[in-house]
Amino acid sequence: MSELLLRLESLAHTLPQHPETAIVLTLAAYFAGLRLFSWLRSPAWCPPILLAACLLAGLLALLPLGYTEYRRGVGWLTWLLGPATVALGVPLYQQVHHIRTLWKPIVLTLPPAAMLAAGYAVGIAWLLDATPTVLASLAPKSVTAPIAMGIVEELQGSVPLLMGALLITGVMATLSITLLARWGNIHDPRVIGFALGVNGHAIGTVRAFDIGPTAGAFASLGMSLTGVFTALWLPLMWHFVG
Amino acid sequence: MLSILRGFLLLTAFLMLGDITVELFTLPLSSGVAGMLLLTFWLLLRRRLSRDLAAASQPLIGMLALLIMPGVVGIFFQADEFSGQWLTIFIALILGTLLSSLTTLWLMQRLVASPRERPHE
Structure with a gap:
């Protein structure tokens, strides 16, 4: 009996090190977050991923499992982010026909819009004396998360801070575009959708699909193009300026 | 199920191709983004989306929120860094x-x- 207790005690020390512990915690928190989200009647300002992340952080704080250990264990799951990023090429290919119908405004709007989406925030933060890590973490704030994570690693920013920035940007872009479109008397779903995708990444795109399928299609196009374009110019520019 | 695996093989192969391209030309890109661009070009050249690729990419894209969660959680443990x-x-x-x-x-x-x-x- 005492031997069983002894083994139980050693298990309590080794179990947190196993990868399956990290994966079980992540999946459980994810599904609990989804449940909580629908229970709260799907609030637009609080995506389910934020709820799930709070639950997971609470679990990690309670259990004898450090964040570094957790990251090592969950690596098996996060590796899938690589093939999932590659998979984003499929919807991009499916949206390409929209470029053909409206190529001129898209080609002319995208580069300045994507550059300013990063530029305004980095410029303001720079004027307010932010550290280089903060600047690097804010720069890809309008890019969809998997691509933005790749960019922020290139720029040597902080992934967690970027995630917070993505959340605030997505919610803020959705709010301001909805209000500005009403105020500026803009009703074209192509314009509103594209602006939502370029500035508000996945969160803006979800809102665009609420408006209608045309707005949604242009939002996912804007989101994909902003991601690709920013992944190309931002690291180059960063190396050049920094 | 086999269709998903075949598509997954294709996606992972493109990820590898992206890795090779980034290393070879020392591009300031992540291998995932490079792989995505290569896949898009390849699809544009072929002008056809295979069933396998659609079957594998759909669930992966649906899982993206889950996959970025471990990164999001970090903000709670590194908040002091930005005080x-x-x-x-x-x-x-x-x-x-x-x-x-x-x-x-x-x-x-x-x-x-x-x-x-x-x-x-």
């Missing part, structure tokens, strides 16, 4: 996003509307 800068961060994000939203709407609205103003086009 004293939170106000700067909030101002930059809120004001920056408002300004960039305004610019995009204005630019796109002007450019979409302009061809209609010229009757000969």
Whole structure:
């Protein structure tokens, strides 16, 4: 009996090190977050991923499992982010026909819009004396998360801070575009959708699909193009300026 | 199920190809983004989306929120690192996003509307 207790005690020390512990915690928190989200009647300002992340952080704080250990264990799951990023090429290919119908405004709007989406925030933060890590973490704030994570690693920013920035940007872009479109008397779903995708990444795109399928299609196009374009110019520019 | 696996093989092969391209030409890109670009070019050349690729990419894209969660959680454990800068961060994000939203709407609205103003086009 005492031997069983002894083994139980050693298990309590080794179990947190196993990868399956990290994966079980992540999946459980994810599904609990989804449940909580629908229970709260799907609030637009609080995506389910934020709820799930709070639950997971609470679990990690309670259990004898450090964040570094957790990251090592969950690596098996996060590796899938690589093939999932590659998979984003499929919807991009499916949206390409929209470029053909409206190529001129898209080609002319995208580069300045994507550059300013990063530029305004980095410029303001720079004027307010932010550290280089903060600047690097804010720069890809309008890019969809998997691509933005790749960019922020290139720029040597902080992934967690970027995630917070993505959340605030997505919610803020959705709010301001909805209000500005009403105020500026803009009703074209192509314009509103594209602006939502370029500035508000996945969160803006979800809102665009609420408006209608045309707005949604242009939002996912804007989101994909902003991601690709920013992944190309931002690291180059960063190396050049920094 | 086999269809998903075949598609997954293709995606992972493109990820490897992206890795090789990035290393070979020392590009400032992540291998995932490089792989995505290569896959898009390949699809544009073939002009056809295979069933396998669609079967594998759909669930992976649906899982993206789950896959980025471990990164999001880090903010709770590294918040001290940015103490004293939170106000700067909030101002930059809120004001920056408002300004960039305004610019995009204005630019796109002007450019979409302009061809209609010229009757000969």
